[in-house]
Amino acid sequence: MIYLDYQATTPLAPEALEAMLPWLRDSHANPHSSHSAGRAAKAAVEVARERVSALLPPGGSLAFTSGATEALNWAIKGTSGSIVTIATEHAAVLDTVEAVRREGRRAVILPVGVDGLIDLEAARAAIAPGVGLVAAMLVNNETGVIQPISALADLAHAAGALMLCDAVQGYGRVPIPDACDLVAVSGHKIHGPKGIGALWVRDGVTLEPLIHGGGQEALGRSGTLSPALCAGFGIAAQLIANRANADQAHVELLAGIARQHFGPGWHINGSTNQRYHGNLNLRRDGLDVARLMSDCRTIAFSAGSACASGSGRPSHVLQAMGLTEAEARASIRLGFGRYTTQEELMTAIDAIIAAAAAQEMVA
Known part of the structure; x- marks a missing residue:
């Protein structure tokens, strides 16, 4: 299996696994207990907290959570006032905003352009005094588009609001602006374990x-x-910090190969400049993605967010960017990173191109 679904989850780093094993196998104490075994577990948690915090802005505290979904729910439900967010946000934000809206909080969902980027003038008009929270994703999970978080934070602060950044897809890869007030991150998107995330406040x-x-x-x-989960997350954060330059260079190399190999007829969804290049969202008009995925069963890739892949609905992100339902359904997402080889990527692209061409011959 060639794995090209890094936005859904990343392979667990061997170093993260090794850091977890002693706490799974030998040390079972509760880190909140006051005896020596509990204190040892607590010390491991605090080391992990320092490692995860090192990639976040200074001047804040970090709480571990069960994942980014909990962190985002906490940030939204734990604040007050009206909310401004973006139509291309993850369901963990949009569904939570809808839940608090039903309870009486006012919410404004801002549109994006065809490039997936927020219109800052529209944001300026919406982020007015009385707004309590502005929530925006640093790197979009479906398209890789990078939003202007610093500018949004400036607008939020001018209106007396807090800035929440969903940094899940960008943490360790794209700088998180210091102006943020709340930041949600996740372990399994940086080669750490599933089941753990964090909220920085x-x-x-x-x-x-x-x-x-x-x-x-x-x-x-x-x-x-x-x-165990904290230790794995901490080592994954330390690794992504230490390997930042090497990982970035590898992703840029793979992205260049992919863009060059996909020929005419394949269109990139979203901004080609303001994006994380380890996410390649492509559209080929008339493509039957369900059939493509069936024909390419040895390749793990996606038709959109893994969280909504079983819903049968077209991507809300692509539709918010102005794509028709047919265009959204004719789009695929390829995600690659640290452990993807050039040979694997080329083999996968060749198979995808061949399968797409076979569809057109039958049609």
Whole structure:
């Protein structure tokens, strides 16, 4: 199997696995216990917290969560005032915003252009006094488009609002602006384990708790932490920091190969400049993506967000960018990174191009 679905999840780094094994096999203490075994587990958690925090803005606190979905829910539900967000956000934001809207909070969903980027003039008009929170994704999970988070944060602060950045897809790869007030990240998108994420909160910002029941974790988050998951996340964060230049160069090389190999008739969805290049969202008019995926069963790639892949609905992200339903359904997403080889990528692209051509011959 050639794995090209890095936006859905990344392969677990061997180093992260090794860091987790002692806590899974030998050390089972609760990190919130006061005895020596518990203190040792707590120390491992704190080392991991430092490693994850090192890639985030200064002047804040980090709480581990069960994943980015919990972190985003907490950031949105734990704040007050009206909300401004973007139509291409992840469902973890859009669905949560809709939930609090039903409870009475006002919400404005801003459109994007054909390039997937927010119109800052429209944002300026919407982010006015009375807005409590602006929520935006740093790197879009379906298209790789990078939003102008710093500019949005400036607008938020001018209106007296907080800036929430969903940095899941960009953490460790794209700089997170220091102006953010809340940042959500995830372990399994940086070669760490699934089941753990974090919410970073700027000093002086307070949140209502999302989960009640002890407040064991930083910022009052309740629930027993897994030292194994924390350790794996911490090592993955340390690795992505240490390997930043090498990983970026590798992704840029692969992206260049992919763009050159896909010929006329394949169109990139979203901005070609303001994007993370390890995400290649392509459209070929008339393409039957379901059949393509069936014909290319030895390749793991996607027709959009893994979270919505079973819904049968076309991508809300692509439709928000102005694509028709037919165009959205004729789009695929290829995600690659640290452990993708040039040979694997070329083999996969050749197979995809051949399968697409075979469809056209039959048609």
